[in-house]
Amino acid sequence: MPKQHLIALDLDGTLLTNDKTISHRSKQIIAKAREQGHIVSISTGRPYRASIQYYQELNLNTAIVNFNGAFVHHPHDKSFGTYHSPLDLQTAKTVIETCEAFNVSNIMVEVIDDFYLRTFDEVFVETFLSGQNPVDHGNLLHILKDDPTCILIHPQDHHVKQLRELLVDAHAEVIDQRVWGAPWNVIEIVKAGMNKAIGLKKVADFYNIPKERIIAFGDEDNDLEMIEYAGQGIAMGNAINELKVLANSVTRTNEEDGIALYLEEALHLR
Numbered sequence: 001m002p003k004q005h006l007i008a009l010d011l012d013g014t015l016l017t018n019d020k021t022i023s024h025r026s027k028q029i030i031a032k033a034r035e036q037g038h039i040v041s042i043s044t045g046r047p048y049r050a051s052i053q054y055y056q057e058l059n060l061n062t063a064i065v066n067f068n069g070a071f072v073h074h075p076h077d078k079s080f081g082t083y084h085s086p087l088d089l090q091t092a093k094t095v096i097e098t099c100e101a102f103n104v105s106n107i108m109v110e111v112i113d114d115f116y117l118r119t120f121d122e123v124f125v126e127t128f129l130s131g132q133n134p135v136d137h138g139n140l141l142h143i144l145k146d147d148p149t150c151i152l153i154h155p156q157d158h159h160v161k162q163l164r165e166l167l168v169d170a171h172a173e174v175i176d177q178r179v180w181g182a183p184w185n186v187i188e189i190v191k192a193g194m195n196k197a198i199g200l201k202k203v204a205d206f207y208n209i210p211k212e213r214i215i216a217f218g219d220e221d222n223d224l225e226m227i228e229y230a231g232q233g234i235a236m237g238n239a240i241n242e243l244k245v246l247a248n249s250v251t252r253t254n255e256e257d258g259i260a261l262y263l264e265e266a267l268h269l270r
Contacts, residue, residue, distance in 0.1 A: 002267060004037050006209040008065075008200050008226060011044040011051060013219035013254055014236050022057060029260040030058055032269045041065065041203050043196045045178070045188065045222050047149075048073075049113045049132070063206060065199030067150050068178070068222050070190045071112060072199040080206055083199075084112065086147035087191050091174050095189055096140050098170060099153050102163050108152040109140055116143055151189040160185045178222045188222075196226035215266065217251070217259050218243060234262055 007030075009015045017023055030040055040058065043065040044051050055064060055075070063074040074080030087095075092109065096118075099107055107118040117137040136143050155163050160179070164187060167177055176194060180186040196218075204214055216223075216230035219239040227233030227247050235247035236258050244250050251258035264270055 002036060002038075003213060004039065004207075004209065005033075005213045005215055005267065006200075006204055006207060007033060007038055007040045007263065008043045008196075008203070008214065008216040008230065009040065009259065010196075010216075010218040010220075010223050010226075011042060011046060011054060013238060014217050014223075015042075015054070015254070015259060017255055022054060023257055023260075025257045025260045027058065029257075029263050029269055033263055033267055034059075036267065036269070038267065039207050039209065041200075043200055043203075043216070043226060044068075047071075047110055047113055047115075048075075063203045065196055065203065067110070068188075068190055068194055069196050069199035070149050070194045072202050074206075083202060084149065085191050085194055086111070086149045087151070087175065087189070089144065089147045091171065092144065092148045092151060093141055095151055095167065095171060095175065096144075098166060099155070099163070102155060102159050102166075104153055104155045104159070104163070106154040107140060108134075108154075109144060109148045110150045110152070111146045111148050116140060149190070153187040153189065155185065155187065157185055160187070163187065178220075180220075196223060197229035198225075200226055200229060215263070217262070219254065232266065234258075 034040055041062045042051055045068045048066045061076050063080050065072050070085045072083040106121055109116045114135045117134045118140050120137045174192050175189050176192050178188045212231035214230040215232040216226045217234045218227050219236040233247045235244045235250045237253035251262040
């Protein structure tokens with residue numbers, strides 16, 4: 001019997017193909033890994049509501065990391081606890097005011113699985129929210145009553161760099177920010193110190209898996225800490241160069257079953 005490993009899977013650009021599906025081969029190999037006693041956990045920047053379909057498709061019954069570590073829970077085991085590390089409401093409102101001054105295209109604020117929009121935009125709603133409607137939209141400074149888990153800012157393309165620099169200068173001690181990959185220039189704001197490694201450690205501790213038996217897969221800058229933390233940090237073939245340099249190994253792309261190929265070899269799943 002092989003030693004039990006914890007397999008952490010990012011979603012977009014990693015487990016998911018470009019059309020946002022899980023390939024048959026990936027599903028097959030992940031199921032085989034679970035049959036052999038390995039633990040599979042999703043670790044994503046997405047909210048829980050936008051990752052549950054993949055969690056269910058893989059028949060998972062494990063803890064899940066959402067919002068890049070700002071929300072970690074176990075849908076089926078209350079003993080795990082619920083870890084929510086939101087932004088302070090006043091900080092969030094100051095960030096929103098900064099963005100308003102830049103006349104950004106849109107702002108979305110998420111409070112766990114509830115979300116609020118500054119401007120109701122059908123393209124934005126369909127692209128990011130799969131057609132789900134916000135709890136409310138309008139003046140976020142008035143609407144927001146709770147500490148938000150995450151703020152998503154869609155600036156005008158020519159303002160991205162300047163706005164990011166301003167946010168760093170004004171709020172570096174209390175927020176962390178990431179930029180989504182093309183084609184959307186979206187700035188994501190979470191509480192300072194939140195990252196996938198923080199969430200993954202909670203999952204690993206719950207299952208008593210030592211760091212050296214964690215295999216983590218990712219492709220973007222929000223995976224950097226997780227890939228560095230894992231005993232086997234694996235960058236996808238389509239990953240950013242910074243992640244490839246940091247990773248222990250580089251597998252094939254998300255379109256070429258990179259996860260399945262690596263797990264077959266590493267865990268002898270053939």
